[in-house]
Amino acid sequence: SYELTQPPSVSVSPGQTARITCSGDALPKKYAHWYQQRPGQAPVLVIYKDTERPSGISERFSGSSSGTTVTLTISGVQAEDEADYYCQSVDSSGTYGVVFGGGTKLTV
Amino acid sequence: EVQLLESGGGLVQPGGSLRLSCAASGFSLSSYAMSWVRQAPGKGLEWVSAISGGGSGGSTYYADSVKGRLTISRDTSKNTLYLQMNSLRAEDTAVYYCARDLGFGDNWFDPWGQGTLVTVSS
Numbered sequence: 001s002y003e004l005t006q007p008p009s010v011s012v013s014p015g016q017t018a019r020i021t022c023s024g025d026a027l028p029k030k031y032a033h034w035y036q037q038r039p040g041q042a043p044v045l046v047i048y049k050d051t052e053r054p055s056g057i058s059e060r061f062s063g064s065s066s067g068t069t070v071t072l073t074i075s076g077v078q079a080e081d082e083a084d085y086y087c088q089s090v091d092s093s094g095t096y097g098v099v100f101g102g103g104t105k106l107t108v
Numbered sequence: 109e110v111q112l113l114e115s116g117g118g119l120v121q122p123g124g125s126l127r128l129s130c131a132a133s134g135f136s137l138s139s140y141a142m143s144w145v146r147q148a149p150g151k152g153l154e155w156v157s158a159i160s161g162g163g164s165g166g167s168t169y170y171a172d173s174v175k176g177r178l179t180i181s182r183d184t185s186k187n188t189l190y191l192q193m194n195s196l197r198a199e200d201t202a203v204y205y206c207a208r209d210l211g212f213g214d215n216w217f218d219p220w221g222q223g224t225l226v227t228v229s230s
Contacts, residue, residue, distance in 0.1 A: 033216040035153075042205055043145075043153065045218040049211070054218060086153055090215055096169035098143070098155035098215055 002026060002091040004101035011107040018074040020104045022087030025068055030089050032070040034063060037103075038083045046085075047072060074106070082108040110134035110219055112206050117224030124196050124228070130189040130206030130221055138162065138184040141209035143217060144191050146202035146226075154202075157191065158209055174200075196228045 004024040012018045022032060031050050035043035045054050047063035050070055060075045074081055084103045091097025116128040130142070143158040154173075157180040160166040168180050179192040189206050203225050207217035 031211070031214040031216075035217075042220040042222050043217075044220070045216060048216045048218070049214065088153075088216065090213070096158055096215075098158070100145075100153040100155065103152045 002093075002097060002099050004032075004087050004089060004099055006085075006087060006101040006104045008102070009105045009107065012077050014077060014079060014108055016077055018077050018081070018106055020072045020074075020085050020087075020106065021069055022071070022101050023069045024089060024099075024101075026092040027065065027068050027070055027089060029092050032063075032065065032087050032089045034061075034072045035086045035088065036081075036083045037086065043086065077106075077108055079108050082106055110208070112208070112219060112221035114204065114206055114221040114224040117204065117226045119227045119229065120196055121230050122197060122228055126193045126196065126226060128191040128193065128204055128206075128224055128226070130191075132187045132189065132208075135208070136184070137182050137187050137189060141166075141212055141215075142180075142182065142189050143207050143209040143215070144178075144180060144189075144204055145207055145217065145220075146200075146204045147223075148199075148202045151202075156204070158215075159189070160212070193226070196226075198228050200226060201228045202226060 034047040037043045050065040051063045087101040144156040158169045177195045203223040205223045207220040
């Protein structure tokens with residue numbers, strides 16, 4: 001089955017830039033999306049279609065893609081950014097194969 | 109404002125049944141695909157099921173782990189999404205979220221409901 005691979009944890013100091021990667025064989029052909037989940041809360045979409053930012057999401061959040069890896073970048077990290085981040089994509093096989101990465105805990 | 113509100117979770121014995129509801133406001137369910145995504149305690153997100161948009165009931169899709177036991181449906185007159193859960197197992201214990209499913213074929217989810225907890229235990 002198709003898998004998306006994320007690092008379990010990333011740690012940065014306030015004001016620094018955090019980069020969270022997500023790798024998957026189908027990512028050159030399929031978009032990736034990113035969600036932020038703070039403790040005890042529902043996930044929130046922060047990036048869709050690799051690089052698009054939904055309205056209301058801080059400009060500090062950006063996405064990029066290169067080959068089989070996509071990256072979520074958070075600039076000027078703040079304490080409120082401490083959360084779990086999940087990438088998500090779909091299997092390229094044509095079935096309804098929604099897949100999530102295992103999640104990355106961002107510690108500020 | 110687009111909002112989703114789940115209900116119906118609770119404690120159920122193994123082999124039992126439960127029906128989850130997801131009331132939508134600010135948009136019409138019939139115009140969008142919708143999905144259920146679950147999260148076991150301390151674990152990551154797992155897509156469970158989806159129903160396509162459209163007025164004739166919609167096509168349904170399931171993860172292999174729940175196929176044959178869970179059924180997704182919607183009532184457009186009530187603007188409510190459902191998940192009928194039968195033959196429940198301990199491994200179905202999770203918070204269940206409903207989410208609007210966008211970009212069919214490159215699906216992404218926005219917004220999400222607050223979730224409802226299902227606990228399968230004797």
